[in-house]
Amino acid sequence: MAKVLSGAGLRGQVAGKTALSTVGVSGSGLTYRGYDVKDLAQNCDFEEVAHLILKGHLPTQAELDSYKNTLRSMRGLPVALKEVLERIPADAHPMDVLRTGCSMLGNLEGESSFDIQGQVTDRMLACFPSIICYWYRFSHDGVRVEVETDDDSIGGHFLHMLHGKKPNELHERVMHVSLILYAEHEFNASTFTARVCASTLSDMHSCVTGAIGSLRGPLHGGANEAAMEMIEGFTSADHAEEEMMGKLARKEKIMGFGHAIYSESDPRNEIIKQWSEKLANEVGDTVLYAASERCEAVMWREKKLFCNADFFHASAYNFMGIPTKLFTPIFVMSRLTGWAAHVMEQRADNRIIRPSADYTGEDLRPVTPIAER
Numbered sequence: 453m454a455k456v457l458s459g460a461g462l463r464g465q466v467a468g469k470t471a472l473s474t475v476g477v478s479g480s481g482l483t484y485r486g487y488d489v490k491d492l493a494q495n496c497d498f499e500e501v502a503h504l505i506l507k508g509h510l511p512t513q514a515e516l517d518s519y520k521n522t523l524r525s526m527r528g529l530p531v532a533l534k535e536v537l538e539r540i541p542a543d544a545h546p547m548d549v550l551r552t553g554c555s556m557l558g559n560l561e562g563e564s565s566f567d568i569q570g571q572v573t574d575r576m577l578a579c580f581p582s583i584i585c586y587w588y589r590f591s592h593d594g595v596r597v598e599v600e601t602d603d604d605s606i607g608g609h610f611l612h613m614l615h616g617k618k619p620n621e622l623h624e625r626v627m628h629v630s631l632i633l634y635a636e637h638e639f640n641a642s643t644f645t646a647r648v649c650a651s652t653l654s655d656m657h658s659c660v661t662g663a664i665g666s667l668r669g670p671l672h673g674g675a676n677e678a679a680m681e682m683i684e685g686f687t688s689a690d691h692a693e694e695e696m697m698g699k700l701a702r703k704e705k706i707m708g709f710g711h712a713i714y715s716e717s718d719p720r721n722e723i724i725k726q727w728s729e730k731l732a733n734e735v736g737d738t739v740l741y742a743a744s745e746r747c748e749a750v751m752w753r754e755k756k757l758f759c760n761a762d763f764f765h766a767s768a769y770n771f772m773g774i775p776t777k778l779f780t781p782i783f784v785m786s787r788l789t790g791w792a793a794h795v796m797e798q799r800a801d802n803r804i805i806r807p808s809a810d811y812t813g814e815d816l817r818p819v820t821p822i823a824e825r
């Protein structure tokens with residue numbers, strides 16, 4: 453007889469140690485190596501935060517310049533990888549493209565030793581935007597986009613390749629903020645996937661490929677895309693309210709709301725919401741932002757459920773002309789820093805992760821010979 457497992461989803465259970473981030477600890481909503489994410493989002497470029505997470509400290513100006521130069525020099529894609537990307541159809545999900553791209557990169561430029569884990573990570577950080585945009589532009593526009601741009605930032609590089617022109621200052625800043633907000637989040641599902649894989653002493657590309665697969669699901673990274681699909685159907689704030697009430701009455705799960713750890717608010721929401729509003733004003737939007745705000749109010753009023761990081765990311769990305777199906781790959785461009793740092797942390801003090809299960813199956817029984825079954 454099936455038995456209800458205690459602590460389903462491992463909720464609330466400590467599964468290891470980390471010095472990388474705290475999530476939902478009282479007094480600080482989210483911190484990376486001791487810095488509040490709000491402070492980082494206000495004062496830093498994404499590359500500074502990647503340096504903090506991966507190398508342990510905020511860089512000096514000279515270190516940041518050098519780090520950006522290194523990343524800039526690693527944007528190119530090997531011919532064999534471009535050939536693989538050209539064979540993936542336009543209707544493929546970009547997360548599948550990225551999963552394949554990461555795995556193929558591992559075949560071409562494998563992690564020959566853990567001594568080069570930092571270089572392997574920098575390479576992925578630099579070229580994941582190239583993988584996404586090379587495939588997207590080739591399969592959708594028939595263009596072999598130039599991936600070795602001279603843009604200052606990872607977010608700028610991405611938008612430049614996607615739109616075929618350099619982004620304006622506002623858009624580049626929003627990308628910095630967005631990538632900072634998504635960079636690290638303790639033992640979430642995809643990071644835990646990466647750590648389990650790392651604990652077998654597997655290579656970095658396998659850890660990241662597995663993590664991409666975990667992030668793909670709508671209960672994790674896919675929520676910003678699902679939120680966009682919902683809000684783009686609203687014609688006004690009142691219409692949004694009417695639709696939300698219907699969904700709640702039908703007990704539908706509404707993507708972009710709720711969180712496994714935070715109980716009253718997601719600290720990332722207020723930050724991305726402000727930037728979404730700035731972008732709405734820039735494009736002269738009168739519907740999407742207002743409808744999103746109304747969704748937020750209705751969910752709080754009716755269910756005490758709050759927006760997580762994904763909800764206002766949907767409208768923000770949309771205002772910057774980013775196609776909905778590329779939302780979750782942007783999450784990968786950022787969370788890669790957290791995944792890789794967790795892999796390194798796991799390797800530094802490793803024991804294979806191998807929990808036990810409560811057995812709910814049949815009692816011990818003999819095998820009936822095949823002719824008698």
Ligand SMILES: CC(C)(COP(=O)(O)OP(=O)(O)OC[C@H]1O[C@@H](n2cnc3c(N)ncnc32)[C@H](O)[C@@H]1OP(=O)(O)O)[C@@H](O)C(=O)NCCC(=O)NCCS
Pocket residue numbers: 461670671672673675704705706707708709710711712713757760761762
């Ligand atoms: C994030 C999430 C998976 C957390 O799951 P969880 O910790 O297991 O929380 P629960 O599903 O137990 O939620 C508790 C209650 O709130 C409800 N609830 C939670 N999130 C909800 C949502 N987004 N829409 C409607 N109801 C929701 C649940 O149905 C449950 O109600 P019940 O007790 O009547 O069954 C969940 O909130 C969710 O699915 N959100 C939508 C997906 C999303 O935005 N994911 C991105 C996370 S950053």
